Amino acid sequence: MNILGIESSCDETAASVVSDGCLMHSSVVASQINLHESTGGIVPEVAARAHLQAIVPVIEQAMLDAKCDWSDIDAIGATNGPGLPGALLIGFNAARGLAYSRNIPLIPVDHIEGHIRACWLNESPPPLPALALVVSGGHTELIRIEENNTFVRLGSTRDDAAGEAFDKVARLLGLPYPGGPPLSALAETAQERQLKLPRAWLRGTNDFSFSGLKTAVLNLLKENDHPAPAEIAWAFQESVCDVLAKKTRNLAEKENVKSVLVAGGVAANRRLREVLAEHISIELRIPPPNLCTDNGAMIAAAAYAHKNNAVNAKSPLDIEPTAMRKKRLRSTETAR
Numbered sequence: 527m528n529i530l531g532i533e534s535s536c537d538e539t540a541a542s543v544v545s546d547g548c549l550m551h552s553s554v555v556a557s558q559i560n561l562h563e564s565t566g567g568i569v570p571e572v573a574a575r576a577h578l579q580a581i582v583p584v585i586e587q588a589m590l591d592a593k594c595d596w597s598d599i600d601a602i603g604a605t606n607g608p609g610l611p612g613a614l615l616i617g618f619n620a621a622r623g624l625a626y627s628r629n630i631p632l633i634p635v636d637h638i639e640g641h642i643r644a645c646w647l648n649e650s651p652p653p654l655p656a657l658a659l660v661v662s663g664g665h666t667e668l669i670r671i672e673e674n675n676t677f678v679r680l681g682s683t684r685d686d687a688a689g690e691a692f693d694k695v696a697r698l699l700g701l702p703y704p705g706g707p708p709l710s711a712l713a714e715t716a717q718e719r720q721l722k723l724p725r726a727w728l729r730g731t732n733d734f735s736f737s738g739l740k741t742a743v744l745n746l747l748k749e750n751d752h753p754a755p756a757e758i759a760w761a762f763q764e765s766v767c768d769v770l771a772k773k774t775r776n777l778a779e780k781e782n783v784k785s786v787l788v789a790g791g792v793a794a795n796r797r798l799r800e801v802l803a804e805h806i807s808i809e810l811r812i813p814p815p816n817l818c819t820d821n822g823a824m825i826a827a828a829a830y831a832h833k834n835n836a837v838n839a840k841s842p843l844d845i846e847p848t849a850m851r852k853k854r855l856r857s858t859e860t861a862r
């Protein structure tokens with residue numbers, strides 16, 4: 527089954543053709559990074575306009591790269607939430623129009639599940655039950671995936687998401703947006719590696735908190751003789767990676783899962799991948815960096831998992847900027 531996956535929830539317009547939820551034939555991503563650099567973050571209307579300009583060329587390129595004809599496409603999967611409303615509307619309505627005109631099923635996809643499904647773009651599916659750590663610009667969550675593919679959220683951030691913390695601290699250090707990659711590159715140049723920044727363990731919970739760490743960096747930078755920016759970047763990255771890896775390991779042991787999956791933009795971080803590998807002794811699956819950040823292939827993979835929930839593009843459908851996850855993910859309280 528060939529699925530065209532379309533993603534436009536934030537600042538990347540992406541499309542991809544994937545067979546049977548695992549074999550990727552193409553993946554085209556138009557990034558808006560340069561556009562948002564001058565504002566140091568995303569202006570939603572600017573993002574929506576850029577999606578509008580990119581959506582058709584990106585889909586056409588994904589079809590060309592996959593050497594596909596429209597008659598080869600069996601269904602279209604598209605992100606319908608969570609995300610920026612204006613951005614979501616562009617990709618989802620493009621998908622809807624295409625599905626309508628081709629008379630093929632349309633499969634709405636939750637963006638967070640999409641990130642996790644990037645771990646299925648592989649020769650074999652991950653062993654279940656699994657524990658997924660999702661670390662993106664908007665989310666930091668620990669999710670248990672049952673053998674019947676039910677997703678149960680066990681923990682999440684109480685304030686900033688991990689990627690958001692990288693972006694905010696990068697900004698404090700005068701680095702461009704998005705801050706994860708430049709902050710990580712700066713950290714690798716640190717000469718002294720003694721500085722220790724706080725870690726919020728929130729013991730007895732599976733939750734995270736990164737806002738105190740950000741404030742610690744801010745306070746440190748106010749001191750006249752503060753450590754070099756590279757040392758601060760290194761200490762910040764160590765603190766985030768330490769907490770993410772240890773809390774994930776502890777929960778994986780408690781939940782007795784067979785694999786740990788890591789997904790979302792921050793999963794592209796080289797140091798995080800290294801620290802996780804040191805701590806996790808069961809199967810650890812982290813997609814290649816280009817499939818950690820937003821892409822269409824993960825959406826096609828998630829759509830395949832929900833192929834039985836396909837809808838007719840003519841039926842009344844809408845984007846769900848925030849509500850989708852609440853419905854699909856049972857919370858800790860109701861789950862156990």
Ligand code: KG4
Binds near residue numbers: 665688706710790820
């Ligand atoms: O998953 P993603 O592409 O978009 C969202 O769904 O949010 O994640 C983007 C986030 C940004 O905060 C970015 O700074 C972070 O992922 N990121 C990284 C790295 N690459 C991207 N953070 C740390 N290290 C990286 N190498």
Ligand code: ZN
Binds near residue numbers: 662
């Ligand atoms: Zn994302």
